Amino acid sequence: xxxxxxxxxxxxxxxxxxxxxxxxxxxxxxxxxxxxxxxxxxxxxxxxxxxxxxxxxxxxxxxxxxxxxxxxxxxxxxxxxxxxxxxxxxxxxxxxxxxxxxxxxxxxxxxxxxxx
Amino acid sequence: xxxxxxxxxxxxxxxxxxxxxxxxxxxxxxxxxxxxxxxxxxxxxxxxxxxxxxxxxxxxxxxxxxxxxxxxxxxxxxxxxxxxxxxxxxxxxxxxxxxxxxxxxxxxxxxxx
Numbered sequence: 204x205x206x207x208x209x210x211x212x213x214x215x216x217x218x219x220x221x222x223x224x225x226x227x228x229x230x231x232x233x234x235x236x237x238x239x240x241x242x243x244x245x246x247x248x249x250x251x252x253x254x255x256x257x258x259x260x261x262x263x264x265x266x267x268x269x270x271x272x273x274x275x276x277x278x279x280x281x282x283x284x285x286x287x288x289x290x291x292x293x294x295x296x297x298x299x300x301x302x303x304x305x306x307x308x309x310x311x312x313x314x315x316x317x318x319x
Numbered sequence: 320x321x322x323x324x325x326x327x328x329x330x331x332x333x334x335x336x337x338x339x340x341x342x343x344x345x346x347x348x349x350x351x352x353x354x355x356x357x358x359x360x361x362x363x364x365x366x367x368x369x370x371x372x373x374x375x376x377x378x379x380x381x382x383x384x385x386x387x388x389x390x391x392x393x394x395x396x397x398x399x400x401x402x403x404x405x406x407x408x409x410x411x412x413x414x415x416x417x418x419x420x421x422x423x424x425x426x427x428x429x430x431x432x
Contacts, residue, residue: 236420238420243424245408245422245424246363258417259360259417259419281400294363296420298418298419306412306418307365310364310395311362313361317358
């Protein structure tokens with residue numbers, strides 16, 4: 204299977220702890236996106252990378268959040284000093300650049316974070 | 320502005336009933352339009368897409384037609400199955416350099432046997 208993968212699938216942590224999530228995109232895709240989805244809502248954009256460059260960050264992404272894509276392949280999303288409001292599903296998606304497919308994105312299974 | 324609006328759920332149908340989930344969008348120009356489906360505990364799967372006006376996307380018995388006159392992309396299926404129970408999201412890319420997806424709030428479909 205060469206789809207988008209995410210790890211872990213579930214994470215339970217205590218308030219104040221740091222957590223890190225990993226995303227492995229489809230190998231030939233150079234764009235990688237992070238979204239956050241809360242219960243009953245659609246995904247909301249957090250940030251995206253073109254190769255290793257982080258080109259945009261949403262205002263949703265507070266200073267406690269940081270994302271990297273060091274070699275233009277996998278990406279990590281770290282949340283420091285977690286708060287209960289960070290509890291959500293974190294989704295990663297990838298797409299090829301160029302728009303030939305209409306800018307469709309392919310999603311991973313998500314990491315569900317619960318902060319207690 | 321740029322937004323996507325979907326009908327609120329849940330939508331509850333009996334098996335083999337006809338399904339329509341409404342979606343309208345606001346945009347400058349004519350962006351691609353997508354329907355994604357999310358099964359419980361999973362990520363989003365691309366169900367179908369249309370890349371220009373008057374295109375019809377179709378997959379697994381689902382269809383949606385890109386109608387620029389009504390700025391709509393309604394999802395339809397002639398005969399739903401219990402296995403179609405999921406949350407359906409309408410989406411479009413923001414037409415700047417990011418092409419990040421803008422999603423509707425989702426419509427939960429429950430199909431009863």
